Amino acid sequence: MSLFSAMxxxxxxxxxxxxxxxxxxDNISNSAxxxxxxxxxxxSTLVTxxxxxxxxxxxxxxxxxxxxxxxxxxxxxxxxxxxxxIDGRGFFVVTNRATAAQGTPSYxxxxxxxxxxxxxxxxxxxxxxxxxxWKLGPDGTLPAVNKSSFDNxxxxxxxxxxxxxxxxxxxxxxxxxxAQAANGASFDTTSTFYDGIGNPMDVKLTWTKTANPNEWTxxxxxxxxxxxxxxxxxxTFDATGPNxxxxxxxxxxxxxxxxxNPTSDTVTIGLSNVTQLNGDYVPQFVGDGAKAGRVSxxxxxxxxxxxxxxxNGARQPLYQIPIADVVNPDGLTVQDGxxxxxxxxxGALTLGAGNSGTAGSVAGYSLEQSxxxxxxxxxxxxxxxxxxxxxxxxxxxxDEMVDETTRLKR
Amino acid sequence: MSLQLALSAALSGLRATQxxxxxxxxxxxxxxxxxxxxxxxxxxxxVSGGRGAGVRVDGIGRRVDELLIRDAxxxxxxxxxxxxxxxxxxxxxxxxxxxxxxxxxxxxxxxxQQAFSQLRDQSDNDSAQAAVVDKADxxxxxxxxxxxxxxxxQTDARNRLQASVDQVNGAxxxxxxxxxxxxxxxxxGADTSDLRDQRDLLLDQVSExxxxxTYTRESGEVVVMTRNGQTLLDRxxxxxxxxxxxxxxxxxAGGKVISANPDQDIQSGRIMGYAQVAFQDMPRALRQLDExxxxxxxxxxxxxxxxxxxxxxxxxxxxxxxxxxxxxRIAVNxxxxxxxxxxxxxxxxxxxxxxxxxxxxxxxxxxxxATRSFSATDMPANATLGDYATSMVSxxxxxxxxxxxxxxxRKISADALQNARINRDGVNVxxxxxKLLLIEQSYGxxxxxxxxxxxxxxxxxxxxx
Numbered sequence: 001m002s003l004f005s006a007m008x009x010x011x012x013x014x015x016x017x018x019x020x021x022x023x024x025x026d027n028i029s030n031s032a033x034x035x036x037x038x039x040x041x042x043x044s045t046l047v048t049x050x051x052x053x054x055x056x057x058x059x060x061x062x063x064x065x066x067x068x069x070x071x072x073x074x075x076x077x078x079x080x081x082x083x084x085x086i087d088g089r090g091f092f093v094v095t096n097r098a099t100a101a102q103g104t105p106s107y108x109x110x111x112x113x114x115x116x117x118x119x120x121x122x123x124x125x126x127x128x129x130x131x132x133x134w135k136l137g138p139d140g141t142l143p144a145v146n147k148s149s150f151d152n153x154x155x156x157x158x159x160x161x162x163x164x165x166x167x168x169x170x171x172x173x174x175x176x177x178x179a180q181a182a183n184g185a186s187f188d189t190t191s192t193f194y195d196g197i198g199n200p201m202d203v204k205l206t207w208t209k210t211a212n213p214n215e216w217t218x219x220x221x222x223x224x225x226x227x228x229x230x231x232x233x234x235x236t237f238d239a240t241g242p243n244x245x246x247x248x249x250x251x252x253x254x255x256x257x258x259x260x261n262p263t264s265d266t267v268t269i270g271l272s273n274v275t276q277l278n279g280d281y282v283p284q285f286v287g288d289g290a291k292a293g294r295v296s297x298x299x300x301x302x303x304x305x306x307x308x309x310x311x312n313g314a315r316q317p318l319y320q321i322p323i324a325d326v327v328n329p330d331g332l333t334v335q336d337g338x339x340x341x342x343x344x345x346x347g348a349l350t351l352g353a354g355n356s357g358t359a360g361s362v363a364g365y366s367l368e369q370s371x372x373x374x375x376x377x378x379x380x381x382x383x384x385x386x387x388x389x390x391x392x393x394x395x396x397x398x399d400e401m402v403d404e405t406t407r408l409k410r
Numbered sequence: 411m412s413l414q415l416a417l418s419a420a421l422s423g424l425r426a427t428q429x430x431x432x433x434x435x436x437x438x439x440x441x442x443x444x445x446x447x448x449x450x451x452x453x454x455x456x457v458s459g460g461r462g463a464g465v466r467v468d469g470i471g472r473r474v475d476e477l478l479i480r481d482a483x484x485x486x487x488x489x490x491x492x493x494x495x496x497x498x499x500x501x502x503x504x505x506x507x508x509x510x511x512x513x514x515x516x517x518x519x520x521x522x523q524q525a526f527s528q529l530r531d532q533s534d535n536d537s538a539q540a541a542v543v544d545k546a547d548x549x550x551x552x553x554x555x556x557x558x559x560x561x562x563x564q565t566d567a568r569n570r571l572q573a574s575v576d577q578v579n580g581a582x583x584x585x586x587x588x589x590x591x592x593x594x595x596x597x598x599g600a601d602t603s604d605l606r607d608q609r610d611l612l613l614d615q616v617s618e619x620x621x622x623x624t625y626t627r628e629s630g631e632v633v634v635m636t637r638n639g640q641t642l643l644d645r646x647x648x649x650x651x652x653x654x655x656x657x658x659x660x661x662x663a664g665g666k667v668i669s670a671n672p673d674q675d676i677q678s679g680r681i682m683g684y685a686q687v688a689f690q691d692m693p694r695a696l697r698q699l700d701e702x703x704x705x706x707x708x709x710x711x712x713x714x715x716x717x718x719x720x721x722x723x724x725x726x727x728x729x730x731x732x733x734x735x736x737x738x739r740i741a742v743n744x745x746x747x748x749x750x751x752x753x754x755x756x757x758x759x760x761x762x763x764x765x766x767x768x769x770x771x772x773x774x775x776x777x778x779x780a781t782r783s784f785s786a787t788d789m790p791a792n793a794t795l796g797d798y799a800t801s802m803v804s805x806x807x808x809x810x811x812x813x814x815x816x817x818x819x820r821k822i823s824a825d826a827l828q829n830a831r832i833n834r835d836g837v838n839v840x841x842x843x844x845k846l847l848l849i850e851q852s853y854g855x856x857x858x859x860x861x862x863x864x865x866x867x868x869x870x871x872x873x874x875x
Binding site for chain 2: 074188283286310312374375
């Protein structure tokens with residue numbers, strides 16, 4: 001009988017509205033949860049009998065829950081370097097265990113990036129999930145890793161980063177040589193460079209005026225054990241014409257080679273902007289590299305590379321934080337702690353650096369707020385309340401009608 | 411939700427204006443602090459996720475004109491060079507006196523000549539003879555005193571040079587510490603502007619002592635060199651390391667002797683002034699005095715019967731030996747003290763000449779009138795003793811007046827550049843007060859936004875009822 005189907009339909013409507021009510025209440029209660037993605041309840045019709053165009057049998061309504069994972073929340077600035085947010089698509093990879101010794105880790109994806117070091121220096125978010133990354137080689141390059149599975153990931157640890165320095169590889173000299181200098185006059189400049197273990201070394205460049213006009217001999221004095229090539233070279237300057245005061249030919253490049261223990265390092269000294277004008281000897285001799293220093297803080301760049309910053313001003317890349325992406329983020333399975341696991345509808349997983357491909361860029365000192373809009377939820381709340389009342393009215397009216405029917409015979 | 415965005419944007423505005431207010435108060439309280447540079451808060455619009463989200467504080471701006479600072483430092487150091495030189499030379503010039511002064515060497519020499527002229531008219535007069543001995547003694551005393559004053563000025567300059575060198579080394583080691591602190595703080599993204607102020611102040615101090623050139627590395631560390639490229643500080647100094655060293659008469663910077671050719675290698679700063687006095691002006695003055703003393707000893711020795719034996723003036727009792735240091739050793743021959751008749755008859759004479767015999771006196775007077783050759787810098791090559799003495803005193807006075815007039819010229823340009831620097835970088839209290847008004851209004855506006863957003867949220871919650 002259609003009347004009973006109408007009553008059933010009203011009940012199914014009440015049930016559907018109550019799921020929506022539950023979703024709204026979850027959304028509002030998580031409106032301040034970092035990385036929370038709002039749950040939405042959609043409805044679809046249920047048709048029990050079809051084909052008849054003379055009677056109507058109400059089928060009711062079915063509710064479908066889905067999470068709006070792709071809808072970004074507002075990114076807000078914070079004061080912590082390890083607060084991370086992803087601007088664009090993608091997820092951080094996290095596990096529930098820091099090390100394999102604590103049990104088999106289960107991997108999950110999250111956008112909740114409020115990471116802080118735990119007592120052992122592992123970066124952990126407020127849901128006790130550990131951030132995963134690829135360890136970079138000593139020269140800052142990414143070793144061969146599997147970019148479609150979690151296999152090569154390790155838990156990022158920022159403890160135990162004691163001392164580090166960076167060796168000098170490039171130096172450059174520029175400046176003016178005094179054109180008025182007497183034959184045989186020499187001018188030298190010493191600068192410091194750092195070897196691989198952070199020892200300061202002195203290299204001296206000496207310019208000596210030769211007997212030939214506008215010609216200088218450049219020689220480099222390297223610290224003990226180092227070899228210099230070329231040990232001495234001649235530089236000639238134009239005295240007249242459009243290039244007066246500038247070098248006549250190409251400037252030499254000097255290479256310092258360290259003793260091989262077991263392999264040798266090289267420092268290249270490039271010359272640029274050298275002039276010979278009547279004036280003072282004004283050298284400028286600079287190089288990269290830094291002495292050994294303690295780690296003072298860490299910094300995360302847009303690509304998701306975690307840099308250690310030393311108190312001597314040097315920076316060193318330590319980890320690559322991969323940004324995970326799936327074909328259909330809305331199809332991920334929702335788990336506890338704002339995490340998602342791969343589901344039937346999510347599609348294949350890819351891992352990669354941030355700010356490349358489809359992956360969004362990583363922003364340090366910021367967190368993604370929930371994507372819940374309270375105004376929208378409150379309006380939905382009103383709608384839900386009205387819809388629920390309407391459904392209840394259907395049930396009550398159907399009940400009254402059934403009552404009418406039973407009263408036909410007294 | 412946009413309303414939350416409005417709240418957080420307004421909050422960022424409140425935070426930024428609070429920091430601005432703190433900075434303005436820091437500026438005002440340091441308005442008269444030496445070396446303090448005005449700070450500004452660098453603000454940019456914050457964008458996250460492609461949406462505007464309030465204001466972001468990028469850091470504290472400290473905008474200085476490095477070229478102006480460089481010029482101001484250089485002019486200041488050229489001024490202090492001349493001021494230092496003038497101050498040491500002034501002490502010596504007081505002892506030296508002017509050519510016409512009673513106490514000057516040239517007056518003492520002229521008086522001796524006068525005494526001889528008077529003796530010529532009354533050659534056997536005991537008191538006239540005694541007057542000659544007296545004037546000869548006075549001349550020797552003047553020469554001794556002037557030489558002592560020159561030596562004292564040289565020692566004084568050397569002592570002050572040492573003090574300047576110590577001050578430079580001390581300041582450089584503090585700059586080295588600040589370099590380390592600045593490199594560390596800027597790596598961490600912290601504010602380094604006050605540390606830079608301190609470092610600039612120390613660099614100003616160093617440049618007053620010795621002219622410097624500087625450049626800044628990418629890490630924020632400053633490299634300090636002498637004007638002619640000798641490195642004084644690169645990266646950091648080892649504990650106890652002294653980039654400038656004074657050993658004997660050699661001033662070395664980074665292992666190179668820079669005092670040999672100060673005009674090229676030092677150029678400016680107090681160290682330049684003191685080095686010029688200690689290694690150039692005073693040795694020159696002493697050489698000129700020694701030449702005068704040598705002229706006096708030799709001329710009077712030549713006026714005697716045997717020109718190889720000691721005459722009226724001796725080299726510490728003996729005949730002329732060497733010129734170096736003679737102005738301090740010259741003495742009146744003791745033979746004339748007991749036998750004053752010897753000034754009439756010749757110091758080497760054994761018996762007095764007849765009264766009225768003027769031959770020897772004429773020879774003594776001839777010693778004054780004869781032209782002889784001198785080999786001191788800045789001095790006439792050929793002159794009589796009197797002309798040489800007068801010229802020497804005025805030349806040496808000239809060293810001081812030159813230094814003083816140059817000091818005054820430099821002072822004007824140094825002051826002009828210093829004023830330009832203070833006007834550009836210093837704190838203008840009027841500007842700061844105006845900024846404070848803006849900050850107050852902007853703070854009020856942000857707070858108003860928060861109130862309105864709060865009321866809007868209230869309205870939203872009332873929809874349900």
